[in-house]
Amino acid sequence: MRLSSKKICAFLCSCLALAMISFSSDAFAEETVEKKEAVAPIDARGIVPAETFKKSGDSEWLSSVITPAFAFDEMIYSWKLRIPDGEGFRMYLQFTFDDGSKTEWQYGGFWGKVKPFSGKREKPKFAEGSIDLDQVLLSKKATAFQIKVVSEGDTTLTAPPSFHVITTDNKPTKELSEKFAVVRTAQAYSPKVMNLPLRKQKDSKGVDTPDRCQSAALATAMQFFGKPVNLEDVIAWTNDPEYDYPGIWPRTVGTAVQNGFDAYIDRFRTWDDVKATVDQNRIILISQTMPRKPKGYYTDPPYSHLGGHIVALNGWTEDGRIIVTDSALPRNDEGYMVQWLPQDLEKIWMEAKGGVGMVIVPPADAKIDLFTGKLPEFPKGRWIRRDREEIARYPAIEGLKVLVEGKSPEEAQKMKDKFWEAFYKEYNAEYEKALQRGE
DSSP states (O other), X not given: OOXXXXXXXXXXXXXXXXXXXXXXXXXXXXXXXXXOOOOOOEEEEEEEOGGXXXXXXXXXXXXXXXXXXXXXXXXXXXXXXXXXXXXXXEEEEEEEOTTSOBOOOEEEEEEESOOOOOSOOOOOEETTEEEOSSEEEEEEEESEEEXXXXXXXXXXXSSOOEEEEEEEESXXXXXXXXXXXOOOOOOOOOOEEBOOOOOOSBOTTSOBOTTOHHHHHHHHHHHHTTOOOXXXXXXXXXXBTTTTBSOOHHHHHHHHHHTTOEEEEEEOOSHHHHHHHHTTTOEEEEEEEEOOOXXXXXXXXXXXXXXXXXXEEEEEOTTSOEEEEOTTOOGGGTTTTEEEOHHHHHIIIIITSTTEEEEEXXXXXXXXXXXXXXXXXXXXXXXXXXXXXXXXXXHHHHHHHHHHTTSOHHHHHHHHHHHHHHHHHHHHHHHHHHHHTTO
């Protein structure tokens, strides 16, 4: 989410006025980062094999009722089926609670050729929670779930898909937490950086395809494993026309499967989990979100803020820097070998998105190209430069240039500092309000 040009312009003009005021005293108090004791969520992973589904009608299949090791208030899932032309399905979820009550069947997505849906689909909401595109969020903990697959293609579905499911208890009891919580270690890891290609958010003709980061990240992984695919051909599968959304998690995983890869959704709570996956030469497509935060929350990220976004994980360096491939940074190929400090990436991935990642598995004959060159020193202050480049086109910036003309270097710098300090304070405040409004 980004604020409108109109609001940015208003901020800049007010900041220009503030820069003209006496700057001898410190008008703004330093913001501090509030630290809270975090509750460690616990996850249960499971696979629902295709062969365990039972036909419940001419075009319907039901899984058994599946009871994870503990009750859950969140669930993510992906399906696995390389669907033939003309076939398609919709899937539904039902949840059971400890009092024996059940939800109605809730819509969970479609794949392949299905009957047309009229209008834009709304996210399912029910008494006990909702399904936010690809993420089940429950206000009441469920003890079990069941999956229903309904064939809707021109021809009946040959076989149902298998599902990879992760259920989560975000507020476990102390006993459950001690039993199931992931243990973090402080070990150092041997360096490993896969030389992933940068696939930009452009189609085969070079036309921009905005907001297709998930498709670009998947295209990066598939090309690295020896199968380059035009971005428009990836988008044709990842895009959900009913939700009018460019790529939900199970569709991104499903697109990899449709192109001949094994793939699944997972959660990564620790770097140990990440290492275990990357050591198998698997590429993790990281789901991240980076809201603006008070000064000091982030250490030195590539940008100051970003909405929901997907990048491909290359690996890590000997000194602990994390390397990703990022289609949001296409200018001068800056998205190639993007460096992150682990504490920053952990905040926007493991904390903000619960460590959700889509894992693309290499074919047996894949050649793994490891990066053997020397990366530049960690680039400091990138987000400041990008922010200022983004708003440099506004008239107030020209006004600031005029304002500092003829001033001594010290006076000019103080006025610039006051200007940007005021801007970021106002911008952060408005951004937080927008987040609270759900924009």
